[in-house]
Amino acid sequence: MKHAAAVSRKFRNAASIAQAHTAPLLPGGFFLTDPARVKDARAVASRLPDGIGVIIRHFGQADAIEDAFAIVSDCQRAGRVVLIGADPDLALATGADGVHWPFRMRKHLQRHKQSLGLLHTMSVHSPAESHAARAYPVDALIYSTVFPSASPSAGTPIGLSRFAATASNSPVPLYALGGISAANVEKAARFGGFASVSAFEALL
Structure with missing residues (x-):
């Protein structure tokens, strides 16, 4: 529990720092759900500190679509921004x-x-996509991959300095x-929002 509390403080502080770089209607950070990688997205969402929103990605899975209604309801009660992928x-x-x-x-x-x-937010994966996204009416962009990641879909990390420049x-x-992670999130928050x-x- 002590570890979870320390992690929560790190993300809450980072969200507060990141808010200087995000729009008034957007949170400092986002939790992205994934039916294949996160077993209980609703439980995770319920533990998020203030300043962290949720992006629900169901990837066509019926259970995840059903869970979306509950997660949105939970987020609304908590005053938390929630988007659907x-x-x-x-x-x-x-x-x-x-x-x-x-x-x-x-x-x-x-x-x-x-x-x-x-x-409306959009995922981008390169400077070229980030630039091309300017032609579309988005409120924010989520840029991957910034730090080294074990995710199967992760590309070559661009590093913090290139993220900051972008x-x-x-x-x-x-x-x-x-x-x-809790170890680097405050570094990222000095230049923009964060998502994981x-x-x-x-x-948990």
């Missing part, structure tokens, strides 16, 4: 605050942005994803 219909059905889009689905974002009137030139808030799938499991 790549599913505007589910975002509307659950009452989520917005939609998170993979870069490959950017044209869908263009189509839905005005009709939904919700927050964040300083971005017209919208940039969140660091990939290899985020597995790091928040240390709160």
